[in-house]
Every structure is written in C-alpha cells, then in structure tokens.
Amino acid sequence: MELVQPTPFLPSSPPPAAASGQPGRVHPTGLPHRIPSAPIPYTYTELVLIFFVLLALVAGGAPPARGVELAERALAEFEREAKYYVLESFPIPEGLKLEPSGLASLPDGRLAIAIRKGEIWILDQPARADPTLENTTFTRFASGLHEPLGLAW
Incomplete structure (x- = not known):
C-alpha cells in the first residue's frame, strides 16, 4: 500500500484581484474577497423595514400583515429618535482610510x-x-x- 502525502490547496496562479492590482483581499483558497467601494444604497431605516418584511414572509405561520405592522412600528420609532440623533455623512478624501x-x-x-x-x-x-x-x-x-x-x- 502506497501512502500519498497530502498537499495543501494552493492556486497555481495569483488570483485575478492580486494580479491586476485591483483592491481586494485574498482568501487562503486564492479567491478574491471584494471590498465594496461604494456605500450601501439603502438607509438604515430602509434596511430595517426590508428585514421585517422579509422576516414576516419567511416566518412560519406569521401573516404578512404582522410584518407590515412591525415595520410601521419600527419606522415610527426611528422617526421619533431622529429628533435626538442626527447622522451626518462627510465625503472622505481619496486615499484616507478613516477608522x-x-x-x-x-x-x-x-x-x-x-x-x-x-x-x-x-x-x-x-x-x-x-x-x-x-x-x-x-x-x-x-x-x-x-x-x-x-x-x-
């Protein structure tokens, strides 16, 4: 019986993101991880509303009307809190990684x-x-x- 030494999986060539100099991280498997360069096109409130509607659609036995009710309550809460907490966005100069x-x-x-x-x-x-x-x-x-x-x- 012949024993075969296991070899780690390594890509035979550099991943496309690393080879072309494009931004991205490289996973040990060689597949590039894309880093989004643009902000998410939805506001936080819209994302929460989408979440509640999707939750109502996939939850077992929950009618969609319940999801709409939860979404309306969440929206009312966000509008109430918007009086006290204002979110401001500022453009960041090219090349500045603001952490x-x-x-x-x-x-x-x-x-x-x-x-x-x-x-x-x-x-x-x-x-x-x-x-x-x-x-x-x-x-x-x-x-x-x-x-x-x-x-x-």
Whole structure:
C-alpha cells in the first residue's frame, strides 16, 4: 500500500484581484474577497423595514400583515429618535482610510478625529449645511501615534 502525502490547496496562479492590482483581499483558497467601494444604497431605516418584511414572509405561520405592522412600528420609532440623533455623512478624501478611534469637538467648531493608524485629522466646519468634498477640509494635525484610543479637549 502506497501512502500519498497530502498537499495543501494552493492556486497555481495569483488570483485575478492580486494580479491586476485591483483592491481586494485574498482568501487562503486564492479567491478574491471584494471590498465594496461604494456605500450601501439603502438607509438604515430602509434596511430595517426590508428585514421585517422579509422576516414576516419567511416566518412560519406569521401573516404578512404582522410584518407590515412591525415595520410601521419600527419606522415610527426611528422617526421619533431622529429628533435626538442626527447622522451626518462627510465625503472622505481619496486615499484616507478613516477608522476613527476618537472624536473631539474643538471650541472653534472644528472636529478632531483620531484614527487607528496613528493620526489625528481636523475636519473644518462639520456643521455645514451641504458637506461636499469641495467645501469640506481635512487637515492632518498629528501622525506617528500608536493607535490612539480617544481624544479629549
């Protein structure tokens, strides 16, 4: 009886994402993992509503009307909370990987952002009515820190 040594599965050529220089991660099997470059096209509220409707459709014995009722209750709750918690989105400059680890509001209205990479960035006028890349300024204030875990002013 002849014993055959097992060999690990390795791709014979580099995966397409790594070979072409496209963004993506490579799994040990050699298949590329795509990293989405665009935000999800739905708001959080819409995703919750979709979840409740799908849950009502697949739940055993639950009529769809129950799912619609749950979705309406969730929407009413989100609208009530929207008075207190406002989500703002800001465009990020090309090449900046923003993994915030700390935020601080400065006395002059600017926002300081510590990122895990070890940098502190200042966002000018975060309360502007129409945040676009043209009228939003990111300035690097400090670098070389070791994973800052917060900011205080």
